[in-house]
Amino acid sequence: MAVINGAHAIVYSTDPDADRRFFRDVLGLPNVDVGGGWLIFGLPPSEVAVHPAEENRRHELYLLVADVDAFIVAMRKQRVACSPVNDERWGRLTNVTLPGGGTIGVYQPLHERPTTGKAARSPRSRRPRTTATARRTRRRT
Numbered sequence: 001m002a003v004i005n006g007a008h009a010i011v012y013s014t015d016p017d018a019d020r021r022f023f024r025d026v027l028g029l030p031n032v033d034v035g036g037g038w039l040i041f042g043l044p045p046s047e048v049a050v051h052p053a054e055e056n057r058r059h060e061l062y063l064l065v066a067d068v069d070a071f072i073v074a075m076r077k078q079r080v081a082c083s084p085v086n087d088e089r090w091g092r093l094t095n096v097t098l099p100g101g102g103t104i105g106v107y108q109p110l111h112e113r114p115t116t117g118k119a120a121r122s123p124r125s126r127r128p129r130t131t132a133t134a135r136r137t138r139r140r141t
Contacts, residue, residue, distance in 0.1 A: 009061050012102070013098065013100035015099060015100035015101065016100065018100050019100040019102070021099070023041050024041070026080060030042040044064075063105070063106045065106055065107070065108055067108060071094070081096070081097045082096050083103075089110070090109065091109045091110045091111065093105060093106070094106050094107070
């Protein structure tokens with residue numbers, strides 16, 4: 001039984017408004033304003049990996065693309081700086097400089113990708129059956 005129905009990644013920034021505009025306007029990610037211009041962005045299916053480290057409390061975010069070279073061309077058209085591509089055994093990696101000064105990794109995976117299962121719904125998100133729905137269900141049985 002799957003209990004996780006999504007993930008929430010956080011990008012810390014010294015210029016969050018500029019970086020939010022980048023995610024919205026340049027990357028074109030769907031978003032919702034949860035109040036006061038605070039945007040939360042939707043992401044495509046994701047994956048998570050656990051790597052060994054000398055200390056905890058360090059996490060990284062990478063966006064995945066089908067073609068890193070095409071991504072870089074698209075970013076150049078938007079005047080967004082990308083680092084040269086590093087070919088790693090696991091993928092082809094570039095880093096994008098965000099307007100706030102931070103960077104975010106973008107890579108074309110060369111490794112096998114996990115399948116994305118149907119997300120589990122939280123109990124609070126389940127809508128109660130309406131009377132009409134309950135009647136239709138009873139008629140079918």
